[in-house]
Amino acid sequence: MNTLNLVNEFALLFAVATPLVVLFAMNLFLLLEGERGTLMFPSTDWTPSQAPRERHNVPRDEPANDEHFRRAA
Structure with a gap:
């Protein structure tokens, strides 16, 4: 009976x-x-960790909320 408990303990450890x-x-x-x-x-x-470099914002000619884009949507 003691051998079965030992096998059970090693199986749990494994x-x-x-x-x-x-x-x-x-x-x-x-x-x-x-x-x-x-x-x-x-x-x-x-x-x-190093922070990413700041990107310089480049001004766009036509913003995405331009009247032309709103009419197309």
Whole structure:
């Protein structure tokens, strides 16, 4: 009877540990292949991401709410 409890405990351990081991292996594979910032676990890279540059607004000849466009709609 004691052997069955031991098998049950190891089966539960295997069922819980298998997905975690797979996630860790996938994360390690991505890390070794050079992926940065797309990993499934948090990384130790705490550098802030750079903000995009401001685009200069270019004045348009005809705005989208022009009378011609409103009549066409």
